[in-house]
């Protein structure tokens with residue numbers, strides 16, 4: 179399977195110019211409740227080509243090597259990555275299900291671990307938009323779990339086994355909750371991937387946008403993996419870094 183469908187379905191998102199990045203940063207610092215970057219973002223605005231390529235390689239590999247289980251995306255927003263995951267599932271192994279989870283109201287109140295990077299309601303996309311986006315690319319809808327993770331990441335709404343967990347919810351509380359719920363369900367050799375994972379000590383990425391730093395994610399992982407055998411590895415993702423671990427027990 180080639181991965182050209184990614185740009186065929188979603189286009190290639192333009193990189194933000196240095197000028198608009200600086201303007202965004204200035205406006206955010208002066209008027210934190212104003213988000214001017216949405217003016218020049220396209221309909222598919224969350225990921226970049228590197229992130230999409232990571233998703234492609236990880237999921238095709240897990241399916242090829244027959245790691246058992248379904249696929250979950252914790253924080254699906256308008257479905258930009260969900261479309262890629264669903265396309266791969268439909269083409270390679272339609273017996274697997276994609277489950278997506280989101281409040282469809284953006285992020286809740288951040289905790290002190292998140293260091294003011296986000297405000298309530300940031301990154302909101304409606305369930306209607308999610309459905310429309312799937313319709314526009316002609317793919318079957320995944321199983322949608324709408325609501326706060328505290329209510330939806332339950333044994334009745336999670337699959338029994340997970341081959342690929344994509345945790346992409348930006349905040350400390352949500353990431354820690356997702357890890358606690360997903361980890362026991364991951365099959366041996368399953369992969370769990372974090373869309374944005376920043377480790378300031380790695381000096382690995384040119385992280386220009388504060389939202390990609392998402393400090394709460396690393397804090398949640400540091401806490402969670404203190405007594406686990408796995409550790410997070412970084413992946414370069416254009417403007418930032420992502421992280422992943424492979425379940426080893």
Ligand SMILES: C[S@@+](CC[C@H](N)C(=O)[O-])C[C@H]1O[C@@H](n2cnc3c(N)ncnc32)[C@H](O)[C@@H]1O
Pocket residue numbers: 224225251252253254255256257258259260279280281282283284285286301302303325326327328346347348349352373
């Ligand atoms: C970065 S976006 C996800 C992007 C998506 N994975 C993609 O690649 O297009 C983060 C999403 O997490 C959701 N979210 C964050 N915390 C949440 C919580 N506690 N409960 C439900 N949804 C939450 C937000 O609504 C937002 O849509």
